[in-house]
Amino acid sequence: QKSSDEKGRAVLYDIAEEEKAPAEEQQPPAEEFECTTNATCEDIEYCAMAVGAVGGNCEPVAGECGYAANHVWVVYECGSEAGCPSCSSGFDCSAHVCAATGAAPPGEEGITADEAQAALDAALAAINAAEAAGKDAGAARALYEQAQNEFAAGDYEAAKQHAEEALSMANAAQPLPEEQPEAPAAEELPAGQPSSFPWITALILLAIIGLVGIGAYWFLIRGTGKRGR
Structure with missing residues (x-):
């Protein structure tokens, strides 16, 4: 049996747990x-x-x-939408940007020298890579040289366009056809020197004829000897 002290401690513990439970349930x-x-x-x-x-x-x-x-x-800098401001005098609103009256809309200005040069550099790199890989980039290089001339003449738009075309051609270049080894040329005899082949053939034919003649003669002599006996 439990002592009175143990029973008292158990009761106090139960009371404390009962008071603690509602507090935990109330926490958000x-x-x-x-x-x-x-x-x-x-x-x-x-x-x-x-x-x-x-x-x-x-x-x-x-x-x-x-x-x-x-x-x-x-x-936006300007616009026709509600709440958008208007441009000042001498400027028109184009693509929500104020530009001088008569100026090209943003993004439609002429090609700059830097843009054309970048296209030329990219095309040359692609052409060199194709040639190093054994591909036929001759047409691409010819078009690249044309673009170079256009760049030198100040026609940056044409130079950029042709450089981009040369880039596409270089990327699509096909391998060069393999070279077929040339057949060795027949050895030519010096002028005036006859070939030895006809003489060899003639000697062989003479030897064959001689053997046939000797054989026939031997059979003939042998047959005559038999009849004389």
């Missing part, structure tokens, strides 16, 4: 956040967090006269 669950930084959200969203919070929810980026990108709102 840990808050779950959809995001902690903008990187967690889509490109057109941002992480909206309350002051002092460690996380928040992804919300769409919104604004006027612009577009959402990289978790921020990019504002």
Whole structure:
């Protein structure tokens, strides 16, 4: 049997557990956040967090006269959309950018020398690589040389176009056909020197005729001797 002290301690332990259980049940669950930084959200969203919070929810980026990108709102310089400003006098709005009246729209300016030179460099590298691999890049090199001449004349647009075509031709170049070994030339006799082949043939024929004649003579003599007996 348990002593009175042991019984008392057991009762106190049960009371403490009963008081502890409701307190644990009343604790709110840990808050779950959809995001902690903008990187967690889509490109057109941002992480909206309350002051002092460690996380928040992804919300769409919104604004006027612009577009959402990289978790921020990019504002147009001008435009016909609601909230977009107009360009100042002497400028027109083209592709949401103010450009001088009569100027080419952004992205449609003439080819620069740097752009043409970059195309020439890329074409030359491809041609050299094709030739080093044993491929037929002759047509590509000819077109590249034409582009070089156009570049020297200041026609950067044509130079860039032909350089890009030369690049494509070099990349599609086919291996060169294998060279067939030449058959050894027949040895020629010096002028005026007859070939020894007819003489050898004649000697062989004479030897055969001689053997046949000797054989016939031997059989003839042998037959005559038999009849004389």
